[in-house]
Amino acid sequence: MKKTFCILLALALCLIGAASAETVANPWVEATSADIAEAIGAAFGIPEGAEEITYALMPDQGLAEMNFKLDGIAYTARIQSAEAFTDIAGLYYEWGEGIPFSIAGFEGLERRAKADGEDIALCQWFDSDMGLMYAVSAIGADLENVNLAPVAGAIYAQAEEAE
16 A cells, blocks of 8 residues: 555656646757748858758747758857847857957957867857858867868858858
């Protein structure tokens, strides 16, 4: 009797816990390049040699994302309409000092971090002519010699050609 009561009590507590837990919907939806161009008025250029390309969109934020692999490294690129330089990367690490760079005359910042045995590289820039914020990041075991600027430049330059 005690054993049955304990089992029933445990089951009831599990059900109560499950019923009271809040369900958080994933704000990202799968998308195509055309979906993104229509939703935010911009497109991603695809770096030569990129593989396993996927797109996602966070419609309520007007935020687009492209994930891909290039030379065995996983990258994430994001674009969002903005009024000024802002952090759209969604990466929350303790960053080292930023290194300035330029893409098509727009100033950007590249940052590096280490966490859980991996290197994290991030570059961001703001296209003030189009009002678009860009971010390109990579996470991997050894990114010390990886330069994000050429990858970011390809994403931006090819996107501009597509318009």
